[in-house]
Each structure stands twice: as structure tokens, then as C-alpha cells.
Amino acid sequence: MIRLSAGTAALLGLSTNRMDAYPTTAYLLSGKSCRMKCSFCPQGNDDNETLKRLGRISWPEYAWDEVEAALSKAESKGLKRICLQSVRHREGIEPLLDIMKNLKKVTDLPVSLSAWIGNDKEAAALIDAGVDRISVSIDVINPSAFEDIKGGFQKDRLELLFKCAERLPGRMSTHLICGLGETELEALKMVDMLLKANVTIALFAFVPLKGTGMENLQPPPVDSYRRIQAGCYLLKQGKADFSCFEFDNERLVSFGLEEQALKDILSDGTAFQTSGCSGCNRPYYNERPGKAIYNYHRALSREETDQTVLQLLESLKLKAGQ
Amino acid sequence: MQKIGQDIEKLLEQAWETRKLFFPDKIEFSAPNRTMSVSVTGSSCALNCAHCNGAYLQKMATLETALASKKGRVKSYLVSGGSDSLGKVPLFEKWAELEELAARGPLNLHTGLVTEEEARRLAQIATVVSFDFIGDNETINRVYGLSATVEDYLGSYRHLQKYVSVIPHICVGLNGGVVRGEYETLKYLQQEAVEAISMIIFRPTEGTTFEACETPPADEVARFMATARLMFPRTPLYLGCMRPSGRYREAVDTYALRAGFNKIVLPAPAARLKAETLGLEVSISEECCSL
Numbered sequence: 001m002i003r004l005s006a007g008t009a010a011l012l013g014l015s016t017n018r019m020d021a022y023p024t025t026a027y028l029l030s031g032k033s034c035r036m037k038c039s040f041c042p043q044g045n046d047d048n049e050t051l052k053r054l055g056r057i058s059w060p061e062y063a064w065d066e067v068e069a070a071l072s073k074a075e076s077k078g079l080k081r082i083c084l085q086s087v088r089h090r091e092g093i094e095p096l097l098d099i100m101k102n103l104k105k106v107t108d109l110p111v112s113l114s115a116w117i118g119n120d121k122e123a124a125a126l127i128d129a130g131v132d133r134i135s136v137s138i139d140v141i142n143p144s145a146f147e148d149i150k151g152g153f154q155k156d157r158l159e160l161l162f163k164c165a166e167r168l169p170g171r172m173s174t175h176l177i178c179g180l181g182e183t184e185l186e187a188l189k190m191v192d193m194l195l196k197a198n199v200t201i202a203l204f205a206f207v208p209l210k211g212t213g214m215e216n217l218q219p220p221p222v223d224s225y226r227r228i229q230a231g232c233y234l235l236k237q238g239k240a241d242f243s244c245f246e247f248d249n250e251r252l253v254s255f256g257l258e259e260q261a262l263k264d265i266l267s268d269g270t271a272f273q274t275s276g277c278s279g280c281n282r283p284y285y286n287e288r289p290g291k292a293i294y295n296y297h298r299a300l301s302r303e304e305t306d307q308t309v310l311q312l313l314e315s316l317k318l319k320a321g322q
Numbered sequence: 323m324q325k326i327g328q329d330i331e332k333l334l335e336q337a338w339e340t341r342k343l344f345f346p347d348k349i350e351f352s353a354p355n356r357t358m359s360v361s362v363t364g365s366s367c368a369l370n371c372a373h374c375n376g377a378y379l380q381k382m383a384t385l386e387t388a389l390a391s392k393k394g395r396v397k398s399y400l401v402s403g404g405s406d407s408l409g410k411v412p413l414f415e416k417w418a419e420l421e422e423l424a425a426r427g428p429l430n431l432h433t434g435l436v437t438e439e440e441a442r443r444l445a446q447i448a449t450v451v452s453f454d455f456i457g458d459n460e461t462i463n464r465v466y467g468l469s470a471t472v473e474d475y476l477g478s479y480r481h482l483q484k485y486v487s488v489i490p491h492i493c494v495g496l497n498g499g500v501v502r503g504e505y506e507t508l509k510y511l512q513q514e515a516v517e518a519i520s521m522i523i524f525r526p527t528e529g530t531t532f533e534a535c536e537t538p539p540a541d542e543v544a545r546f547m548a549t550a551r552l553m554f555p556r557t558p559l560y561l562g563c564m565r566p567s568g569r570y571r572e573a574v575d576t577y578a579l580r581a582g583f584n585k586i587v588l589p590a591p592a593a594r595l596k597a598e599t600l601g602l603e604v605s606i607s608e609e610c611c612s613l
Contacts, residue, residue, distance in 0.1 A: 243333055
């Protein structure tokens, strides 16, 4: 058995649900109920209803044969990548190696893996098994919030991530979730550190999910998320330098760029689209259709870009607390 | 000490934080008096590069001297030499002697450019290889007078890396004191497996083409060192012996500490004090930094 995101299942013709937007990556999820107990995640739960979700999305189960047949046609459906996510299994990475073996039989699409790994040897074994990119998720940016929310020490995960990045250059990713108690200074400092160390970042906004320990908390303010998103984009593209960023009370107030220069760089809207591996769009992973979109799963319209950039510029002018 | 820009200050702070995260509060100061420097070509070199012109070969022992002398306090050997006209150190011409030397103690070899077959053979006698990595074609051409390219350096590095422990060396300001291809070098290395990086700094030397050049500005060296720490958060970084002395050394050694370097060869007195104020526990070693 393997689980597919509802959008992936619909796109591959395994369900008849109609979607507002379809994914450009096939999202697979291995396992139900995770050994890790991250407070924001439904998979750290025992309740069957809660376990249906990862992020906002539901993940119906399918028999492998069915998925295999569907995936062999994935490329013709416009899919560019396969994203295999996994709970932390009791059996370690063995189940993942098995899935990789099966996946490689049916598709040549690059496979990204997001799973708990214990050391760089496991990462290397997975790369040998045909994985294109591996994510060691940091998720929580503030180190003490990390201990509270995910358990264990952030430093250890970072160390593993960097060790892997040095051993497997260009193959490592991580996920960061904004809105888990970090300041903007902390967020962008983390982003800068990861980018400099050659780690690809997928940026998300925290989503309070029913049935988790954090269901009653608020997602981050959109304006704050935009500043992090834009900062992340500028650093990634080498258009700005973290040492030139200015903060007021740890809230970002300047990227150290002239307004017009900033407008020009952000004018294609890419900064506000889903980030991470190439080909990944994750529609509505952070937000309900119709609500403010944290990560656009598609190119922004001219109006959307103009408005977003304008709001960003306005928000920079406000000092903290205003 | 000269004032440095706020942007460099911030980079140094970031680099220091990164170092604190992944390394214990320890620094190694090396006084490599137990490593003997040996040249396989005596004082001759076919390249006579713009920064050296064979000057640094003069003080090295010849292979014959090294083998004839009692071992005494010597524990290991740095084997270098002049190059041939293709940028290779002609180690194979002295193979028997080198095998004999390797039996006496660990060898740190300077190889220059190598083929895969050469790398495989060198691995039989080398404990470690120090490899000068240059990430800029113009620099290779102007300084070494070689028509080789970055691709050749990258290829040699990969060959060596496959068979033997190799420490890439980056000479900051090699191109007549100008920081030019060094950041590119870091980018190239970031795509490779790297176990440690040694940095050295251009020093203008009498009797060379570059004798009238300036040392690279200390603050630019600081920027480079901090960037290296951030690009390689878990990789040990060494500041090697080849660098200018005097007040300049006081400045760059202090920056190296703040940038989170793990080993400094013959640190200036100011750096020893700085290590203390940074709360670093000092250990002393007596061999080449790559060993």
C-alpha cells in the first residue's frame, strides 16, 4: 500500500475528485502514524481521522499495482518529479529502499525523498538506490521551539544535514516552516546559513491542523511570510546579501536594496511561488482555496504580482509594532 | 587594528556562530618543526611562477640530504618541488627515494596536476596530498604560465580524492594580491567531497614578478574566510604557513579565529590572546597542518 495526495490521485485518474489545481509533482506518502511526534503534524497522532492528513491535504491509500500502472503514465500527465514522503518507520530506511526499487521500474522521473534518516550513510544508500534529492527537514527555525515541537536538538539535525550536503553535494534539501515562534531575523539567518551551505530550501507557512497539539494556534501573518519569502528568494538568487538586511526588533525592515531594484527583481512573481525542488508546486498545502495564498502553486498574474510586491514594500516601511 | 566594514563584521559574527554550533571550543596552533620540507627537484623549477620564482625551494632540503640525515626529531615530511613545464611535480623520477622516505614517516605530498593513474600510484606513498586548487583560468595562465584550465585542476582533484586523503589549498590573492577566482574555487569545492581546506595568503616575495604587488587587503581576506566557514559549516578550515608576517599576520590570524578556523600555523601573538578571549582551548601540534 502507498498513499497519494488527493490531488495526485485525481491527476493520475485514481479518484474522480475534481481539483481546483493539479500538482506538477506526484506526491507519495509511505506509512501511517510516525515514530516522531512533531506537534504540528497529523502523522504523530493515533487518531484515525487525524492520520488521514499530512499538511492540509488528505492522503488516500492505494494498492501498489494500481499506483504503479498510473505512475508509468505520469510523464504524459505533465508530472516533472516524484516526491516520496515518509513517516519514520520502525524498520528504518528499508521500506524506502523497497519503494525506490519499485519506482525505478516504472518511471524515470527524478525522485525527491523526505524522510527521517539517521546518518549520512543512509543518505548515501538512498542516493545509490536512485533518489535524486533528500530532504532532512529542519522544520522549526527557533532552536528552543524545535525542542518543544519536534523533540531532540536542532543542532544535531543541522549537523546531519550539513554532513550530508558535504558528502552529497547538490542533493540535499530541507523544509522550513514559518510561524513556529521564530523571529524574522532568525528565519532569514537560518535561510542564509542553509543556502550558503548548498542546501535547497522549501519554505512553508505553519498551518494549524485539527487533531494536532497546535490546532488552536495561528498561522503566521501573510505580510511577515512575504518578507521571509522575498528574503529567501533574494538570497537564493544572489541578488542581496544577508549582511545588508536590516531588522528592527528582529523584524525585517530593509533588504538593503533600492525600492526600484527590489521591484525589478521581484517583478516576475517567482519569489512568491512554491519553493524547493524543481517541478514542485504543492497546490493549497498551506492555505484553503480562496484564502490568502502563502505559496502560489502557479505563476502569478500581473495584478497579483503588483499587489503582492506593493504590499511587501508598504510593510517594509512600517517599523516593528506598527 | 584597521576598522572593517559592517558587512564583514556581520559575516564574521555569522561564521563564528556557525563554528560554535558544530565544533567544540578548541583551536589547534601548529608549529610544524617536526615536519621536514623536502624538494624533489632541489632549487630548480621549470615554471618559475610569478609569485614564487623558485624562492621557496631554496630553503628546502634535497631528497638526498633528507635521506642521509638522521631522523632526529623529524616525524614527517612535506615533499614538494619545482614543477615540470606541465605543472606536475616530478615525483615519479625519484620514486625509489620517496618510498624510502615514506618508510621513515608520513608524507604530505605536493603533486601539482595528476592523471588518475598517477593519483593511484601516489596513494601508495602519500599519507595526504596538499593540492593547490585554482578556480580561475586567467590566474592559472598569468601566475603559473600554464595553458591548463580549471577543468584540469578539478580533474586532478577528483583523481586524488578517489585514492588518497587530499587537502585542497587555496591561496588568497594569488593573482598579484587581487582576490579573483577564490570564491569560484569555493563554489567548485562545494560540489566535491572535501575533508578539510587549507588557506594560504599571497605574500609579495623579492625577486619575483609580483615582488611589488600588495598583499590582499586583510578585510577582504576576512570576508573570504568567513564565507568559507559559512559555505562549509562542518569542514575543518586551516590557515596554513604561507602568509605574510608582521602586523598583517596579526590582523588576518585574528580574523581567522573569528571566522571559525580550526587550525592556525604559527599564529601571531595577538591571535593567541584572541583565542583566549574567545574562550577557545588551545592545543599545540608540531607537524604540517595537512598531516
